[in-house]
Amino acid sequence: MTELTFAPAEGLTRYLQKIHKFPLLSEAEERDLARHWRDAGDRDALGKLVNSHLRLVARMAMDNRGYGLPVTELISEGHVGLMQAVMKFDPERGFRLSTYARWWIRAAIQDYVLRSWSLVKMGTNAAQKKLFFNLRKAKSQLKALDEGDLSPEATAAIAEQLGVAETEVIDMNRRLSGPDHSLNATVGEGNSEWQDLLVHEGENQEARLGAREELRLRRDLLGTAMERLDPRERRILTQRRLRDNPITLEGLSQEYHVSRERIRQIEVRAFEKVQKAMQRDASRRPKGRSAGSNRPEPFFVAALNHPASATAQPCRAGCV
Numbered sequence: 001m002t003e004l005t006f007a008p009a010e011g012l013t014r015y016l017q018k019i020h021k022f023p024l025l026s027e028a029e030e031r032d033l034a035r036h037w038r039d040a041g042d043r044d045a046l047g048k049l050v051n052s053h054l055r056l057v058a059r060m061a062m063d064n065r066g067y068g069l070p071v072t073e074l075i076s077e078g079h080v081g082l083m084q085a086v087m088k089f090d091p092e093r094g095f096r097l098s099t100y101a102r103w104w105i106r107a108a109i110q111d112y113v114l115r116s117w118s119l120v121k122m123g124t125n126a127a128q129k130k131l132f133f134n135l136r137k138a139k140s141q142l143k144a145l146d147e148g149d150l151s152p153e154a155t156a157a158i159a160e161q162l163g164v165a166e167t168e169v170i171d172m173n174r175r176l177s178g179p180d181h182s183l184n185a186t187v188g189e190g191n192s193e194w195q196d197l198l199v200h201e202g203e204n205q206e207a208r209l210g211a212r213e214e215l216r217l218r219r220d221l222l223g224t225a226m227e228r229l230d231p232r233e234r235r236i237l238t239q240r241r242l243r244d245n246p247i248t249l250e251g252l253s254q255e256y257h258v259s260r261e262r263i264r265q266i267e268v269r270a271f272e273k274v275q276k277a278m279q280r281d282a283s284r285r286p287k288g289r290s291a292g293s294n295r296p297e298p299f300f301v302a303a304l305n306h307p308a309s310a311t312a313q314p315c316r317a318g319c320v
Contacts, residue, residue, distance in 0.1 A: 012072055019054040027096065034091035049086050049097065056098055057082050060105050066136065067113050074109055081108030127164050131172050134162055139173075149173070217285075225277035232256065233270035240267050 025033065025048070036045035057078035064074055085101035093100075110133060138158045139150070150158070150173055159166040183195040203211070226234055239247040249260040256263065 015072075015075075016058060019051070019058060022051040022054065025049075025052045030097055031091045034089055034097065037086070038089075038091070046086065049089075050082060053082055053086075053098060053101055054079075056101065057105055060102070061109060064109055064113060067117050069113060069116055073116075074112065077108045077112040078105045081105035084108070127162075128168065128172070131162055131164050131168060132176075135169070135172055135176060138162065221278045221281050222274070224281065225274040228277055229270050229273060233266055233273070236263060236266050237270040237274065241271065 030049070030052075033042075033045040033049050036042040037049065058075055061071055061074035061078050065071055081104040082101055085097070085104035088104075089097050089100055110129065114129065114132065135158065138161055139154070142154050142157060150170065155166050155169050159169045162169075183198075184193050186193055187197065226237070229237065236252055239252060240249075249263050252263045253260045
């Protein structure tokens with residue numbers, strides 16, 4: 001049985017010399033060997049098919065040296081792609097194994113590059129993979145290899161050429177411009193780390209605490225105001241204003257055996273009572289904008305309309 005040559009463990013130069021000793025196959029020889037492997041599981045035929053295409057793997061691995069990864073690792077990944085291609089090759093389709101294997105070898109090598117080039121996952125879709133592997137070539141064509149951030153004109157040209165968004169070109173170019181840096185790396189001569197200098201863009205603890213306190217006060221005011229309504233007014237206002245799916249006037253008119261206009265009048269009157277009660281109670285609070293507010297608004301309106309206040313619906317008739 002022909003020995004399968006897989007790993008260049010003996011050194012790259014010696015490995016390249018060794019694989020050049022395997023003869024290339026004619027189309028007829030390749031077809032016969034593929035049939036023997038497919039139909040009879042002939043491992044000698046498998047070995048000849050694999051060894052005759054190791055030069056293709058080495059050449060495609062050399063084409064991907066620009067990503068700073070060991071060539072021997074690229075060759076090993078290319079071997080995986082070659083084996084997958086040989087296993088799935090159908091000699092009756094009429095094309096050569098090298099044509100078919102090229103796609104499998106390229107996919108295996110590129111997947112390895114994407115996994116190993118950065119600690120941050122990248123190339124998660126076809127457009128990003130295309131951009132990752134073609135950006136350098138596109139920059140070279142525009143004579144922009146030595147630029148940091150691309151000019152707007154170059155960005156637009158590359159985005160149009162590769163069929164991606166300009167923002168994706170900018171992001172990928174910045175990621176390819178330098179290696180990953182640890183956020184735990186020290187800065188200067190002290191013990192400070194990079195992560196200590198990052199600015200948190202969300203709300204600070206004081207703002208979150210103020211917002212929670214404001215929400216609690218709104219709920220308390222609304223609850224107190226609702227208790228001053230009689231049961232019918234409270235139910236109608238709740239069903240019409242404080243539910244995600246309000247009951248129709250027709251539904252409530254049938255429940256209370258009154259007209260729809262009467263239900264509407266009760267709803268408006270109850271709403272006005274709650275407004276006045278909350279206005280009166282809110283006026284007793286210290287003046288000034290609350291900690292959780294971004295704009296000044298009547299306090300009773302904010303309480304009735306706050307999405308966390310009993311899932312209230314926006315005010316309709318009678319809102320201030």
